[in-house]
Amino acid sequence: xxxxxxxxxxxxxxxxxxxxxxxxxxxxxxxxxxxxxxxxxxxxxxxxxxxxxxxxxxxxxxxxxxxxxxxxxxxxxxxxxxxxxxxxxxxxxxxxxxxxxxxxxxxxxxxxxxxxxxxxxxxxxxxxxxxxxxxxxxxxxxxxxxxxxxxxxxxxxxxxxxxxxxxxxxxxxxxxxxxxxxxxxxxxxxxxxxxxxxxxxxxxxxxxxxxxxxxxxxxxxxxxxxxxxxxxxxxxxxxxxxxxxxxxxxxxxxxxxxxxxxxxxxxxxxxxxxxxxxxxxxxxxxxxxxxxxxxxxxxxxxxxxxxxxxxxxxxxxxxxxxxxxxxxxxxxxxxxxxxxxxxxxxxxxxxxxxxxxxxxxxxxxxxxxxxxxxxxxxxxxxxxxxxxxxxxxxxxxxxxxxxxxxxxxxxxxxxxxxxxxxxxxxxxxxxxxxxxxxxxxxxxxxxxxxxxxxxxxxxxxxxxxxxxxxxxxxxxxxxxxxxxxxxxxxxxxxxxxxxxxxxxxxxxxxxxxxxxxxxxxxxxxxxxxxxxxxxxxxxxxxxxxxxxxxxxxxxxxxxxxxxxxxxxxxxxxxxxxxxxxxxxxxxxxxxxxxxxxxxxxxxxxxxxxxxxxxxxxxxxxxxxxxxxxxxxxxxxxxxxxxxxxxxxxxxxxxxxxxxxxxxxxxxxxxxxxxxxxxxxxxxxxxxxxxxxxxxxxxxxxxxxxxxxxxxxxxxxxxx
Amino acid sequence: xxxxxxxxxxxxxxxxxxxxxxxxxxxxxxxxxxxxxxxxxxxxxxxxxxxxxxxxxxxxxxxxxxxxxxxxxxxxxxxxxxxxxxxxxxxxxxxxxxxxxxxxxxxxxxxxxxxxxxxxxxxxxxxxxxxxxxxxxxxxxxxxxxxxxxxxxxxxxxxxxxxxxxxxxxxxxxxxxxxxxxxxxxxxxxxxxxxxxxxxxxxxxxxxxxxxxxxxxxxxxxxxxxxxxxxxxxxxxxxxxxxxxxxxxxxxxxxxxxxxxxxxxxxxxxxxxxxx
Numbered sequence: 001x002x003x004x005x006x007x008x009x010x011x012x013x014x015x016x017x018x019x020x021x022x023x024x025x026x027x028x029x030x031x032x033x034x035x036x037x038x039x040x041x042x043x044x045x046x047x048x049x050x051x052x053x054x055x056x057x058x059x060x061x062x063x064x065x066x067x068x069x070x071x072x073x074x075x076x077x078x079x080x081x082x083x084x085x086x087x088x089x090x091x092x093x094x095x096x097x098x099x100x101x102x103x104x105x106x107x108x109x110x111x112x113x114x115x116x117x118x119x120x121x122x123x124x125x126x127x128x129x130x131x132x133x134x135x136x137x138x139x140x141x142x143x144x145x146x147x148x149x150x151x152x153x154x155x156x157x158x159x160x161x162x163x164x165x166x167x168x169x170x171x172x173x174x175x176x177x178x179x180x181x182x183x184x185x186x187x188x189x190x191x192x193x194x195x196x197x198x199x200x201x202x203x204x205x206x207x208x209x210x211x212x213x214x215x216x217x218x219x220x221x222x223x224x225x226x227x228x229x230x231x232x233x234x235x236x237x238x239x240x241x242x243x244x245x246x247x248x249x250x251x252x253x254x255x256x257x258x259x260x261x262x263x264x265x266x267x268x269x270x271x272x273x274x275x276x277x278x279x280x281x282x283x284x285x286x287x288x289x290x291x292x293x294x295x296x297x298x299x300x301x302x303x304x305x306x307x308x309x310x311x312x313x314x315x316x317x318x319x320x321x322x323x324x325x326x327x328x329x330x331x332x333x334x335x336x337x338x339x340x341x342x343x344x345x346x347x348x349x350x351x352x353x354x355x356x357x358x359x360x361x362x363x364x365x366x367x368x369x370x371x372x373x374x375x376x377x378x379x380x381x382x383x384x385x386x387x388x389x390x391x392x393x394x395x396x397x398x399x400x401x402x403x404x405x406x407x408x409x410x411x412x413x414x415x416x417x418x419x420x421x422x423x424x425x426x427x428x429x430x431x432x433x434x435x436x437x438x439x440x441x442x443x444x445x446x447x448x449x450x451x452x453x454x455x456x457x458x459x460x461x462x463x464x465x466x467x468x469x470x471x472x473x474x475x476x477x478x479x480x481x482x483x484x485x486x487x488x489x490x491x492x493x494x495x496x497x498x499x500x501x502x503x504x505x506x507x508x509x510x511x512x513x514x515x516x517x518x519x520x521x522x523x524x525x526x527x528x529x530x531x532x533x534x535x536x537x538x539x540x541x542x543x544x545x546x547x548x549x550x551x552x553x554x555x556x557x558x559x560x561x562x563x564x565x566x567x568x569x570x571x572x573x574x575x576x577x578x579x580x581x582x583x584x585x586x587x588x589x590x591x592x593x594x595x596x597x598x599x600x601x602x603x604x605x606x607x608x609x610x611x612x613x614x615x616x617x618x619x620x621x622x623x624x625x626x627x628x629x630x631x632x633x634x635x636x637x638x639x640x641x642x643x644x645x646x647x648x649x650x651x652x653x654x655x656x657x658x659x660x661x662x663x664x665x666x667x668x669x670x671x672x673x674x675x676x677x678x679x680x681x682x683x684x685x686x687x688x689x690x691x692x693x694x695x696x697x698x699x700x701x702x703x704x705x706x707x708x709x710x711x712x713x714x715x716x717x718x719x
Numbered sequence: 720x721x722x723x724x725x726x727x728x729x730x731x732x733x734x735x736x737x738x739x740x741x742x743x744x745x746x747x748x749x750x751x752x753x754x755x756x757x758x759x760x761x762x763x764x765x766x767x768x769x770x771x772x773x774x775x776x777x778x779x780x781x782x783x784x785x786x787x788x789x790x791x792x793x794x795x796x797x798x799x800x801x802x803x804x805x806x807x808x809x810x811x812x813x814x815x816x817x818x819x820x821x822x823x824x825x826x827x828x829x830x831x832x833x834x835x836x837x838x839x840x841x842x843x844x845x846x847x848x849x850x851x852x853x854x855x856x857x858x859x860x861x862x863x864x865x866x867x868x869x870x871x872x873x874x875x876x877x878x879x880x881x882x883x884x885x886x887x888x889x890x891x892x893x894x895x896x897x898x899x900x901x902x903x904x905x906x907x908x909x910x911x912x913x914x915x916x917x918x919x920x921x922x923x924x925x926x927x928x929x930x931x932x933x934x935x936x937x938x939x940x941x942x943x944x945x946x947x948x949x950x951x952x953x954x955x956x957x958x959x960x961x962x963x964x965x966x967x968x969x970x971x972x973x974x975x976x977x978x979x980x981x982x983x984x985x986x987x988x989x990x991x992x993x994x995x
Contacts, residue, residue, distance in 0.1 A: 277953040323740040327733035330951070355736065357959065359946045362734075433950075458946075458961065458994045606821055610772055615742045616797070629772065629821065632984060633736065648736030650964060652994075656820040659990035 224260060232256045283435040287336035308347045309339055315352070315637075315644040321614040322625040324635045324646065326355065333434035338366055341429055341438050346371045353428065353489075354633075354647030356481065361432040361461025365485060365647075368427045369420075408668075412559040414551060416445040422546060422554035423449065423486045430481065432461060439463060441482040446552025447474050452483035454662045456652055470661050484651045486548065492634035493545040493645045494597055494626065496529050500544050502594070520544060520593060528640040534624035535611045538598035541626060541636070547590035556587050603630060604656050630654055720978030722751040722763040722779070728978045731969045734950050734957055737982035739768075743777075746798040751779055754801050758791055762888070766792070767965075767981030769859065771824025778863060778981075785885035786878055787911055792863055796824070804856070807864030814851075815858040822985055828855040862985045870960040871909035872936065872968040872979050875899075878907075880932045892975055900956040900972040903945060907933035909979075914938060943995050961995075964988050 215227040233256050237245050245252070312335040319325040326334070334352060342350050345368070353365040417424045429438040455469040459477060467473040467480050500520040534540050546554035591599060600608040608630045614637075615622040628634035633649020671677055683691070720728035725748055729738060739747070747765060755763045760781030769776040774796050781791040793801040818830045830853045835846045879889040899905040914934045936945060936958075946959045953972075960966040965983020970976065988994075 276949070280953065320738065321740050323738050323743060324736055325733070325738060326736060327730050330734065357735065357946075359943075359961075360948065362948070456990055456994050604820070607772060614740055617742055627770075632770075654984075659993050661993065 222257070222260075224257070229253070229256060232260075280433065280435065284333060287333060287340060287435050308342050308350050310351050312338060312352050315642075315646070318623055318637045318639065318642075318644065319635065319646055321623055322612075322635060322637050323614075324648065326648075330434070334364055337364070337431065337434040337436075337438070341366055341368070344438075348372075352646075353485070356459055356484070356647075356651045357649060358459040358461030363430045363432065363459065363461065363481065364434065366429045366438070367489075368429055369425075370427060414446040414553060414557050414559065416443060417553055417555065419443060423490070423548055423552075425546075426489075428482060428485055430463070439478075441478055441485070442475075444479070444482045444486050445474070446557075448479050448483040449486060449548060449552040450550070452480055452487065456659045459651060481651070487653070488631050488634060488647055488651065490543075490545050490548045490554075492628045492631050492636070492647065493543065494541045494636050495544045495643050496534060496638045496640070497540045497542050497596065498523055498529065499526050499643065500542075500594060526641075529638070531613070531622060531624045531638070531640050532619070534626075534638055534640070535613050538609055538611065539596040541597045541609075542594045543591070543597060544594060546593055547595075549588040549590050551588050556589070558587070600630075603654065606656065720765050720980050722747070722755065722765055724976070724978075725751070725765055727976060728765075728969070728980070731955060731971065731976060732957075732967050732978070732980050734955070734969075735959065735967045735982075737768075737965075737967060737980060743798050747777070747779075750795070750799050750801065754779060754781065754793060758793075758803075760791065762786075764978075765980070766863070767983075769822055769862070769981070769985040770983065771822040774824030776822065776824070776826075776859060784887065786888060786909075787886045790867075792860070794826075794859065796826075804860045804863070807860045811857050811861045812865065815853055815861040817851075818853055818858055819986075822859070823855060826854075826856045826859065829853065830855065830858070859985075865987070866963050866966065866981055866985075868908075868910050870963050870966045870979075872906050872958060873909040873933070874970050874977050875905045875907055875935075876930055877975075877977060878933075879929045881929075886932070894973040894975060894977075895956075895970065897953065897972050900970060901947065901949070903937040903939075903947060904935050906936045906958065906968070908936065909933070941992060941995075944991060961991055962988055 212227070215230075216225050218225045233249075233252055236252060236256055242248060242252075312331060316325050316328075316331040325331065338350055338352060341347070347368050348371045349369040351367040353367040356363040356365060419427070424443040427443075428441045430441060431438045451469075451471050451473050454471050455467075455473060457467060457469060457480065459481060463476070463478040463481070465477040467475070467477055473480060499522065501523040502520050529540055548554055549556065551557065597609055602608060606629055608628065610627045610629060612625045612627070613619060613622045614625050623637050623639040626636040626638075630653060631647070631649070632652075632654050634645070634647045636643060636645045720732070726744065729744065732738075751763050751765065754760070758781045761784045762782040764780045764782065766778040766780045769778065777795045777798050779793045779795070779801065781793070782788075783790075789806060792804045792806075794804055795801045817832050817834070832851045832853060833848050834851060836849045837844055838847045874892075874895050876895070877889055877892045878886050880886050895905050910933075912932060912934045915932070939945065939962075944960065944962045946961055948957050948959070949955070950957050956970050956972060958968040958970075960968075963981070963983065966979060966981045968977070968979040
């Protein structure tokens with residue numbers, strides 16, 4: 001490329017010569033008459049003189065020295081007087097030997113620049129002679145080659161280092177000259193900043209700084225920046241001075257880029273990419289390997305016998321018919337993760353509850369029932385901490401100061417329900433992705449449920465995120481998650497009528513105590529319900545999870561024994577959406593267990609449930625699909641005999657109105673202005689005088705009395 | 720999501736629990752091909768499903784060769800018979816903005832809305848209650864248009880602008896790299912740009928005119944109206960709109976697979992600021 005352009009240049013230069021004052025050839029041709037230039041191409045001798053006047057040995061030293069002189073004066077870069085001195089001093093030595101001929105070259109670089117440049121040019125010609133453009137040109141080159149080669153080899157033999165050095169020097173020189181000469185066209189390019197900043201105020205300067213900073217941005221791929229690239233390109237163009245540079249600018253750009261050599265530096269660290277994808281794959285590998293760990297067949301049989309793992313894939317199949325659910329492979333991973341969970345804990349019953357979406361990560365929720373008596377250790381620990389909390393809050397001491405203490409007591413803390421009862425009947429484990437560690441959620445307290453009903457927050461996916469909300473939420477995201485799970489379960493877990501029945505023994509006992517049955521068992525005589533009946537009538541579906549009272553518990557806790565007023569307050573807190581019957585006895589009562597969902601309250605003319613047949617095309621094998629409108633994302637299916645509940649969504653309740661933050665609590669009224677607060681006016685003079693008069697009168701009367709009394713006393717004494 | 724790669728797309732978008740039952744899938748695969756033929760579309764998208772109380776609306780969109788040209792929107796209740804919806808107008812939007820609550824699933828259902836109108840009767844001005852009837856079909860059109868304008872997403876580079884103006888599908892799109900896939904700035908709104916004209920020259924300096932001709936998601940209001948997650952061990956990036964809950968965009972980095980689907984009630988989440 002380089003060669004080609006230079007060759008072209010040589011070939012085309014004649015007509016435009018006059019316009020290129022800096023070109024060496026011009027200087028050389030100044031010896032020859034300018035109009036004579038076209039001739040050299042035709043005549044065989046011409047090129048010799050035209051192109052390599054100085055390299056031809058027969059030429060006198062005088063002519064040699066005059067060439068650079070002319071050349072430089074033509075350029076107007078350096079002062080001519082310095083040159084005549086050197087040539088005059090050198091000729092004597094130059095004429096004798098060729099080695100000496102090059103001594104000024106060594107001693108003074110400025111003079112030697114031009115000859116070297118010219119030899120460089122002839123070099124190009126040599127190399128590119130085979131791809132030369134015109135026959136005459138080639139001819140003349142072949143002629144010149146003989147001269148050149150002798151000369152050239154010697155140059156390089158003698159001073160290879162200097163040559164290269166000078167070459168680079170030459171570049172700078174030329175560039176400088178060029179700049180000065182063609183200031184009109186190129187000045188702006190090289191010195192844009194000073195030029196503009198002089199004229200304009202700061203704003204433009206900053207804009208230019210920004211633009212320059214942008215140009216200097218290093219590319220992440222090649223490590224180049226545009227600023228350097230442009231300057232390299234311009235240097236190259238000015239070096240080689242190609243014809244019609246604008247047409248081949250792309251090629252030049254490509255050339256410069258390709259010529260750029262960047263060494264890949266050694267880094268201390270090994271550049272092995274640790275993608276997060278590998279980590280998760282490593283984690284999930286454990287899921288698939290766990291089966292192999294079990295050794296003996298006997299153990300396997302035992303396990304199958306007391307299997308607590310739900311058949312996730314089967315219910316996923318049915319949910320897929322309904323058009324809900326996760327993908328097949330994710331479901332299977334969850335299935336394996338549940339197996340991991342049941343293997344690690346003494347679990348009696350396990351169920352895939354659903355998935356709650358979060359902003360950063362999601363939660364996969366498993367509903368678990370521990371085996372009898374095996375989870376108590378953890379429960380006790382929790383109780384201890386809770387007691388401590390209660391102790392702190394009730395730290396009011398009865399100091400008998402004269403100043404009145406605050407009479408306000410925090411509303412009666414409603415104790416949470418025991419594990420295995422009410423809203424804490426099940427234990428919930430969550431994990432962010434299958435293969436991740438299962439985290440046990442703490443048991444829910446009524447206060448958390450009450451507050452959770454008043455707020456609406458997105459889950460982030462990290463359990464320790466604080467919940468910042470207007471009624472302050474007592475706990476972090478794990479507590480909020482647990483409260484929402486409790487609310488969703490209570491609202492949306494349904495089963496076909498008759499699948500569950502009340503337990504005979506326990507149920508009756510508790511009926512008397514609690515006023516509502518709270519336990520149920522599977523009905524062994526359940527015969528199944530027609531799917532079409534399940535679709536057509538909502539009364540064939542019943543809730544099998546206890547309703548959560550406005551109090552936040554499933555079973556009524558009576559705070560009246562301690563304080564009657566608070567109970568009234570709680571009654572007022574009732575939410576309208578919750579299906580509540582007014583309690584005449586001061587006790588909150590919700591719909592009892594196994595109430596049909598047809599009795600659920602409507603949400604502003606919107607039915608709370610939508611039922612559908614999974615397929616209208618093949619109704620005989622379709623299943624009944626139930627969708628909750630109150631909790632978008634809650635689904636249930638039943639094929640008549642089997643059923644399952646599933647939730648997937650953001651964990652929020654639906655309401656047609658937008659969320660309104662709860663009203664601030666009422667301002668505590670000040671004391672009414674009564675006799676205890678108001679004071680009398682200061683006693684006036686009249687009053688005091690009247691009082692004194694009255695007192696005097698009283699004293700008189702008293703004295704009389706006293707006298708009589710004294711008389712009596714005396715009498716007594718003396719008796 | 721593209722009608723051709725419906726099954727793969729459904730599988731990818733299933734992380735949000737949104738799916739279609741097998742019979743719906745099969746019927747969509749059949750009927751969308753017919754839609755493409757009958758309506759002369761270059762490309763048919765399965766747009767999503769709007770859950771109604773009685774029945775669901777399945778929505779499909781037909782795109783012409785210019786991807787940003789106005790689209791044909793069709794709806795169906797049984798995934799086989801499709802009806803064309805009229806284009807949305809501003810008037811419709813104003814009209815239907817008073818309707819709240821869920822869709823019923825009956826396109827001819829009429830919402831009744833009473834509003835007070837001032838009536839000039841001679842010199843007296845008194846207010847009169849006027850009952851306005853709004854058809855559910857109109858509301859459907861307007862909601863789909865709003866969702867499209869607000870939250871339809873396309874990854875950067877999936878479309879390119881030809882020198883003559885029209886926007887085409889970029890066949891050389893190889894997917895976003897993993898680092899790009901985690902940034903909101905690599906995703907664009909799939910609609911005519913609105914904000915782009917307001918950008919300064921300096922902001923535009925980095926933009927590639929053939930690729931960056933759409934508005935990026937990162938300037939959406941309010942900040943945080945998108946949840947961006949890596950699922951399946953970073954093999955899938957999922958964007959969920961919090962403003963229109965139900966819209967899921969998925970993209971498998973380094974592959975061409977991307978698309979969005981709306982499965983929801985068709986209601987805007989105006990509680991968003993409270994929930995963040």
